[in-house]
Amino acid sequence: MTAARTDRQSEARVPDRTEGDVVLRLEDLVVEFPVGGGQTVHAVSGIDLEVRRGETLGLVGESGCGKSTTGRAIMQLPRPTSGSVVFEGRDLTTLSARELRELRPKLQMIFQDPISSLNPRRRIPDIVGDPLVVWGRAADRAEVVPEVLAAVGLDPEQVADRRPHQFSGGQCQRVSIARALVLEPEVLICDEPVSALDVSVQAQILNLLEDMKRRYGLTLVFIAHDLGVVRNISDRVAVMYLGRICELGTTEALFDDPVHPYTRLLVSSIPSIEAVHDLGTDLEQADRGRGEMPSPINPPSGCRFRTRCPLATERCAAEVPPMREVKPGRFAACHHPILRQSPDDEGD
Incomplete structure (x- = not known):
């Protein structure tokens, strides 16, 4: 894992400033949900967005604006109603289930609730190592799982026999981050990763994400409603309102002069x-x-x-x-x- 990751970090730190600079592109993305009485929830309505390799793109807006739905649509959970999600030149919306599954290791997600996103019956090393088992790399668990746990600030020996209910919310979020990193992703979708945490713990998780971004050469899509948090972590910010993007720019410019x-x-x-x-x-x-x-x-x-x-x-x-x-x-x-x-x- 270390050698492979070193090569990837080199690519992320010196990106190709051409078309390859855009690692993820959303084009006319629409997500709608039918509800009773023949009505439709227009959750996301034709947004266009580009995510550059190695950056942190903040996606902000009030609750219910569609930002979390956008993050899930990137992951094809569920697939969008229309439009395209182009990842490294491939439109995810046109891929078969098998083709999409092959790309999943490169696109990972941290879910909003750190505790409910973890299986309460499984031990922490099993939760973090399960992706390796699914992908036929069970033999790597003994080496990779302790390495990733240590990277997110958890002692592999102390958590070896523990389950999620024995941890705080911040510790559970560290486990979620470790699980997302174990497959060496290119892009990490962070859906309100600190909204359920105390302010002091939020700072720890944000610092951890920044450290993981540098260490593993990650590209982050950071979804939040807290503009103070987004301002501290993002390179660019997209502001979303009722299913549409209304403003996009660098963090400093957008906050100083919206x-x-x-x-x-x-x-x-x-x-x-x-x-x-x-x-x-x-x-x-x-x-x-x-x-x-x-x-x-x-x-x-x-x-x-x-x-x-x-x-x-x-x-x-x-x-x-x-x-x-x-x-x-x-x-x-x-x-x-x-x-x-x-x-x-x-x-x-």
């Missing part, structure tokens, strides 16, 4: 972010912006944020705003992006 009204509303709600008063009192004081998200069963026409947006016009109700580049490297789906004027903003 251009979509929804992103600005989210950022203004975080008291720990400095200079939040400078983001514009028009949005901070808008009562409509503080309302609840509409139902995904019957989303608003046009821009889905328009029912809460103080800048909404008739055009917002009639036309779906396309995702476009409003600043260098900054993309937003808004008819009225909030663009600050500065000497560097030529033409804004």
Whole structure:
């Protein structure tokens, strides 16, 4: 494992700055669920997103916006309604069950609840080593499992005879991370990996993920509703609202100067972010912006944020705003992006 991993780390640290730089691409991804009475939940509605090799892409939004569904759709759990998920040049949505299974070791997921995602009847080494057994590498368990457990900060000897209920939530999340790493993945989908943990434990898990990313050359998709957490760990951030991506950019630029009204509303709600008063009192004081998200069963026409947006016009109700580049490297789906004027903003 060590030699193979060393080669992979070299590839991840010096990525090919061409088409190969994009390891994962979502194209017009749609996920819908039928419900009673002939109605449909529009969980994810035609999103386009690229994940670059070696980066951490944060995916944020309120509860119910579709971010966890997006993560599961990447894993084909379940398969999306339409669109494509292209991983290393192969569209996962078109693969047979056998072909998809062959790619599964390269795509792993950390689930939201660290305790319920582990089999309570199995011992920790068995939980972590099961993927090796499934893939015909049972002979490697004695060497690989202790190595991975030690990498995530667990003493292999102390956990040898213990089961999940004997651990704290943070320790169970370390076990989940070890299980995800044992097959040497390329991409790790992290679905709210710290939301169920105490603040002090959250910091430990976030530091662990950063360490594992460097050690194993991982690409992370980090899903969360806590913007403070996402800001600390992500290279780029995609903001999601009611099944659609509304803004995408580098972490620093997006948090310092959000251009979509929804992103600005989210950022203004975080008291720990400095200079939040400078983001514009028009949005901070808008009562409509503080309302609840509409139902995904019957989303608003046009821009889905328009029912809460103080800048909404008739055009917002009639036309779906396309995702476009409003600043260098900054993309937003808004008819009225909030663009600050500065000497560097030529033409804004």
